[in-house]
Amino acid sequence: MTNTANSAIEAWLTGRIPTDWAAVAPPSIVIDREEITVTITVEAPVLADDASDADRAESVAGRVSGFREDTRDQRIGIARDAEHRFERKVAWAVTVGDHTELFTHIAVPVMTRLRQPERLVLDTLVAANVARSRADALAWCVRLVGEHSDDWLAELREAMTAVDDVRAKGPDAA
Template structure:
């Protein structure tokens, strides 16, 4: 794995992604140790004023499918370049009218040690058919925490970025 700053990855991708894909908004780029997820915002299709919610949902689904199919070769080429350059997998998503659809992405196994009270929580979720397995139950819990603490996690990530910036300016910076 390459040790590349997130800002460098972000800058490279921003320059590499075709400008016609980002006419409405810049891409959203989320980076972790294993994966880079790029979300492209696409304009919502315009329908007649009296269009039903079902028709609007279908038009959004069509726009998402169209973007996915029409850009497949270019997205694959960009992903291949980025994966080679940064040593991380690339996933793509598109956002249309408030709906985000993630295309191909990876699921990374994470080892954790849980004491009995935590395991009982997971087992309860499995027994209640909320999750198929302990792994699914744990992923469900992480998603729930992420949704309910989004503001706090954003503040924490911002603070961590500031610490990284200060550390990079330190006496041992190369």
């Protein structure tokens, strides 16, 4: 996927999302080949300074639930239009303070070939009840790498963006 295509998707969604949803921060839009994830940031509820952590967690849960229910019809309409226009599923999330909750998303099967040492790693995770299956174990490994390699992955994505920009300036392959 080129940056130009991603830019067009982001621009369309930015224009389509109601402005009051972007009152706290602009929506975060993450795009891959199968899915577009839109994260909306809403204001955290204000509680007394002496509120317990449990009360704060409940207030955030209430804010998330309220946003989800109050915006359901609009989100469905936007997603339907975007899915038709860009041929990708749309997932929604909301951020309240430092808590982000994903409402809808897809799990895409990914085919891979692993040699015995890699399979043994997955089987160990399954045997230790860290994961229910090899697929869950592999997803766990990918999440772990993503958490511990954020800076490196960000640098890699920036380099890929630069390559896309250079390609876009080159002669047509046709």
